[in-house]
Amino acid sequence: MSALDRRQFLALGTALGLPAILAERAWAVAEGEGALGDVHRIAAITAEQVAGAEAIAGLSLTAAEREMLLPNLERGLRAFTAIRGVPLPNSVAPAIAFSPLVPGRTVETLDTVGVTVSPVAVSAPVTDADWGFATIAELGALLRAGRVTVRELTERTLRRLEVADTKLLMVTHVLRERALAQADVLDAEARAGRWRGPLHGIPWGAKDLLSVPGAPTTWGSPLYADRVIEETATVVERLDAAGAVLIAKMTLGEFAMGDVWYGGMTRSPWNLERGSSGSSAGSAAAVAAGVLPFAIGSETLGSIVSPCTRCGVSGLRPTSGRVSRHGAMALSWTMDKLGPIARTADDLAVVFAAIHGNDLRDPTAQAMPFGFDHDRPLDTIRVGIHPTLVRGEGNGVAAILPVLESLRARGAELRPVEWPDDLPASSLNLIISVEGAAAFDAVTRENLDDQMVQQTPGAWPNAFRAARFVPAVEYLQANRVRALVMERLDDLFRDVDVVITPPFAGNVLISTNLSGHPAVVCPVAFGENDVPATMTVIGGLWKEELALRVVAEWQRASDVHLRRPPAFS
Amino acid sequence: MAAGLDRRTFLGLCAGVGIPLATAERSWALAAGENLGSVNRISGETLAGITREQVAAAEKVLGVSYDNADRDQMLPHLEEALKAYAELREVPIPESVAPAFRFDPVPVGETVVPPPAGFVQVRELPPPSIVSDADLGFASIAELGALLRSGRMTVRQLTEATIARLERCDPSLYAVVTVTRERALQQADQLDAEASTGEWRGPLHGIPWGAKDLLAVPGYPTTWGSPLYRNRVLPETARAVELLDAAGAVLVAKLSLGELAYGDLWYGGRTRNPWNPAQGAMGSSAGSAAAVSAGLLPFAMGSETLGSILGPCTRCGISGLRPTYGRISRFGAMSLAWTLDKLGPIARTAEDLAVVFAAVQGEDARDPSSHPMPFAFDHARPLSGIRIGLHPDLATGDADERRLIAPVLAALRSQGAELQPIEWPERIPAVAMDIIMRVESAAAFEELTTRDRDDEFLDQSVDARPNVFRAAHFIPAVQYVQANRVRTVTKHRVHGVFQQVDVFLVPPMTEAALVTTNLTGHPAVTIPIGGPQEGPQRGIAIVGALWREDLALRVAHAWQMASQVHRRRPPAFS
Structure with missing residues (x-):
């Protein structure tokens, strides 16, 4: 217990020739550690504290400037308290929203109407796995040919899912009753000759950040393992309306990071010792294991591209704003996108057509047209290739080179592009962690983060805590640099329609997630020990059709995407 | 050691x-x-x-x-x-680069009915009798237009007379930063040539005006009120200036603003209230308000982020329009706070505001916040059917204010409007506005802080920019995001008020007018209601539903047809 107050201590220090700064710091440090006990209340903000904050904000002020700040900063603290008094559930988005439109630039839209996919022969699957690995088109043909009812297909899917799940840990909740009830309705319609479209009767899974009433929407977290949200996400509404049958909620790494959820780690069907990657973990694993023909996942920074790569399946991360996020957990309001995972580009196109479009309940969702012409001539698409592919060396490059050859042989004109890399795109990661920290503000402040499943330095609890130190001014500046990144990419995509790239080359993943450009990922090869390799085809804004078309062409030329994990064949 | x-x-x-x-x-x-x-x-x-x-x-x-x-x-x-x-x-970030997000005033899940399209119909007035230099200075846009069309004056003559009066009167006002003489005379000659062949561009043909000196005009400095930029010429022309040029208005001056759009102190001095030259005009559209109030210009362009139109217009006893966020392109205007800034006209009548607003509002691909909507105004349309809300703060002002408000309400009632009290939503922290504005403005001027140029600012006091910007660096980004989520909630609540009324009345210098509705992006018209012969004047604000500047202006016009308050002239400039 100190016998002196601060002023006396400092005076004594001066008398002894102690530099003020030394004495002040000693006092402040002691105070910060509570070493002085309760004799001295922790006062209003001090200049020393500001000095600490400066260090973390990367700012450098003079002593005079610091002093002048103090009333302002105290006002700030009162403001933060007032803001915290307003209840803000995760579903309340900020009044500022991202749009991929670059100011002053014109928007180019494609004119394809309708979705036409490659025709398929109706051939009855023989094994259970054959059923599981059938595509949307194939299943649709079987249903329409009367070879199977929706109910039978649903029950078969449920059985296969439950068995596979014991190995993959890819499901949070099975929606059996809902699925069977829907199946019966769809069978009745089918008997009356009413087919809702290509998704009529097709089973699917929803990443468990999409709300569906009647069962928990867990967000992968023990905090919400039993929490039901009585609201149907727009994506689910649209797929219901299209006749698809929602079978289960699929796992995601807690709060959309990685593959570890409250039930464990979702596995890759290709190697059950390894995680599926994430965060669209269960969605990718289920499709890869031939359990579901498609699932809906999401991406903020890699959460479609990464698990699709690990699990060797195809995925579409659409242009920002293409798919309504109403009813989806928000991690990063300016970066989250919902998208389909499936085994073929054709399937991705069919699902995307059903889910995209504007929605009053999500003002960022736009009404841009989408069509898919599986026969669009390849040479109408200006295809660029990433510099690493041009150089022929780098991570993920070797597996893609034969794909380029194949595409060239089939009439594609590939041209090298210069990918912009003069801006520090990776520094913009703070946008995600700041927005995530805000979205999960209560979890951090109420110390619920101690109950979260992952506690490593890279996991959300620490990332959210640290993000609370990011100055707002830096967040704003990051968003201005983001505007410059968007301009650069817009410039690039004036000269090409799509760019083929290894999935994790350079800054491609972060910069296209920041700009909102669409990406299609698909497997291109399997290496030693069945490790999948993929390529990503980045599209110009709203040019999902062209990226899908290029992938569709590759999938005509090869059967890599048809390969089945041995454990699930 | x-x-x-x-x-x-x-x-x-x-x-x-x-x-x-x-x-x-x-x-x-x-x-x-x-x-x-x-x-x-x-x-x-x-x-x-x-x-x-x-x-x-x-x-x-x-x-x-x-x-x-x-x-x-x-x-x-x-x-x-x-x-x-x-x-x-x-990373060198050009000043014109806004953050990659935008503010949309429409609340989530709500559809807002667009206002009706149509024309701007104002009264046709005869040419005024001009006895004194002041009579010319205090003429309205319609009166000046009539004067020009009658042939009694050419555009050049009007321009020269305006510049002369500006230069004579400004030494006691400190409202003018730069007179754009050559540009104005060149334009005037062009407009006279057109008029001589019978081509009139519209109601603004030949009308002189001033631009708040945060609007870029090539060939002249665009100073932002700061000694840092007193000689800095920007190459582009602000969109608002382009549109007014195209409409035939003649830009005669760049008008003062408190440094970097705060207050009324700029490097040339403190802009004065024409009703009390010992007092500041308030800001930051200080020179715009002072020049119009002193009868030097019929209209000016100002801007508002947090009171910069409503404040000085009220003090200086004139009319101003702060439009819905996104109505007027901000291309070529200094950015203070990207999600809060709005440009708006300042004039002496609601009709004049309508004419200018029609000319400058509209889409511009270069301004990502631009949100086009139709605008129509009919001076003759009666008030009946307009639901006018009465904000509780109408009753909480001092006795003088309440005394001046009463005739306004009476006049509106007698013209057929339905007046009803409104419940203002439970107070949402005004601190959300504070946080957003401080953070955005600090970011907009970040270079000045990190490179220590802020020592050169005029005002170094606790509440002025340098300190505020430094302090803003200690606002966490998470708080900024949260403030914007509180803003979302605020938008919904205010939207709820507009389900009951079309506009509401409130004193201008109140939280509802200055803070809450600036946060939500609602339009507001401020009009004078009277005041002392020497001293700060009083006003009333008419806040409209989103994009319903037309309704707010109609209500303002109705009052101005019933009273002569807006025609009062500051004694020192009569």
Whole structure:
């Protein structure tokens, strides 16, 4: 217990020739550690504290400037308290929203109407796995040919899912009753000759950040393992309306990071010792294991591209704003996108057509047209290739080179592009962690983060805590640099329609997630020990059709995407 | 370090006052500039740079609270973050680059019915009798238009007379930064040539005006009121200026604004209230309001983020329109706060505001916040059917204010409007506005802070820009995001008010008019209701539903047809 107050201590220090700064710091440090006990209340903000904050904000002020700040900063603290008094559930988005439109630039839209996919022969699957690995088109043909009812297909899917799940840990909740009830309705319609479209009767899974009433929407977290949200996400509404049958909620790494959820780690069907990657973990694993023909996942920074790569399946991360996020957990309001995972580009196109479009309940969702012409001539698409592919060396490059050859042989004109890399795109990661920290503000402040499943330095609890130190001014500046990144990419995509790239080359993943450009990922090869390799085809804004078309062409030329994990064949 | 003082003595001193040894050791090391480092509990490695103590200190400033384990775990993140900030600061960001997000005033899930399309119909007035120089100065747009069309005056003559009066009167007002003489005369000659062949561009053909000096015009400085920019010429023409040029209006001057759009103090002095030259005009559209109030110009363009049109217009006893966010393109205008700034016209009548607004509002691909909507105005349309809300603050002002408000309400009632009290939504923290504005403006002028040029600002006091910008750096980004979520809630609540009424009346210098509705992006018209012969004037604000400037202006016009208050002239400029 100190016998002196601060002023006396400092005076004594001066008398002894102690530099003020030394004495002040000693006092402040002691105070910060509570070493002085309760004799001295922790006062209003001090200049020393500001000095600490400066260090973390990367700012450098003079002593005079610091002093002048103090009333302002105290006002700030009162403001933060007032803001915290307003209840803000995760579903309340900020009044500022991202749009991929670059100011002053014109928007180019494609004119394809309708979705036409490659025709398929109706051939009855023989094994259970054959059923599981059938595509949307194939299943649709079987249903329409009367070879199977929706109910039978649903029950078969449920059985296969439950068995596979014991190995993959890819499901949070099975929606059996809902699925069977829907199946019966769809069978009745089918008997009356009413087919809702290509998704009529097709089973699917929803990443468990999409709300569906009647069962928990867990967000992968023990905090919400039993929490039901009585609201149907727009994506689910649209797929219901299209006749698809929602079978289960699929796992995601807690709060959309990685593959570890409250039930464990979702596995890759290709190697059950390894995680599926994430965060669209269960969605990718289920499709890869031939359990579901498609699932809906999401991406903020890699959460479609990464698990699709690990699990060797195809995925579409659409242009920002293409798919309504109403009813989806928000991690990063300016970066989250919902998208389909499936085994073929054709399937991705069919699902995307059903889910995209504007929605009053999500003002960022736009009404841009989408069509898919599986026969669009390849040479109408200006295809660029990433510099690493041009150089022929780098991570993920070797597996893609034969794909380029194949595409060239089939009439594609590939041209090298210069990918912009003069801006520090990776520094913009703070946008995600700041927005995530805000979205999960209560979890951090109420110390619920101690109950979260992952506690490593890279996991959300620490990332959210640290993000609370990011100055707002830096967040704003990051968003201005983001505007410059968007301009650069817009410039690039004036000269090409799509760019083929290894999935994790350079800054491609972060910069296209920041700009909102669409990406299609698909497997291109399997290496030693069945490790999948993929390529990503980045599209110009709203040019999902062209990226899908290029992938569709590759999938005509090869059967890599048809390969089945041995454990699930 | 003081001679003779060594570490051992210091430690002894600290022990003598009960400071634990470990603490004292760390403190010595800090002061001695030693690289304390901190221990990364995972790897056991010592890291340089940010320390646990600094984190603890920062928590106090940022309003968060962690334990030592948390603090240690995040140190690498914080180090990475510093590198990220340094990288970001290296990027040259042109002033015109806005952040990659935008504000939309429409609440989520609501459809807002667009206003009707149509024309702007104002009264046709005969040419005024011009006895004095002041009569010309106080003429309205319609009156000046009539004067020009009658042939009694050419555009050139009007331009020269206006410039002459400006130059004569400005020394007591400090409202003019630059007279754009050559540009104005060139334009005037062109417009006279057109008029002589019978081509009239419209109601603004030949009408003189001034631009708040945050609107870029090539060939002349665009100073932003700051000595930092007093000679800086920008190459582009602001969209609002382009549109007014195209409409035939003649830009005669760049008008003062408090430095960087704060207050009424610029490098040339403090802009004065024509009703009391000992008093500032308020800001930041100081010169725009003062020049119009003193009868030097029929209209000017100003801007508002948090009161910069409503404030000076009220004090100077004139009319101003702060439109819906996104109505007027801000291309070529200084950005203060990207999600809050609005440009708007300042004039002496609601009709004049309508004419100018029609000319400058509209879409512009270069302004990402631009949100086009139709605008129509009919001076003759009766008020019946308009639902006018009465904000509770109409009753909370002083006796003078309430006395001046009463006839306004009476006049509106007698013209057929339905007046009804409104319940204002439970108070949402005004601090959301404070946070958003401070952060955005600090970011917009970030370079000035980080490169220490802020020492050159005029006003170095506690509430002025330099200190405010520095302080803003300690607002966490999470708080900024949260403030914008509170803003979302606020939008919904205010939207609820507009389900009951089309517009509401409220005194201008109130939270509802200045803070809440600036946050939500609602339009507001302020009009004079009277005041002393010398001193600050009084006004009333008419806040409209989103994009319903037409309704707010109609209500304003109705009052102005029933009273002569808006025709009063400040004695010093009559």
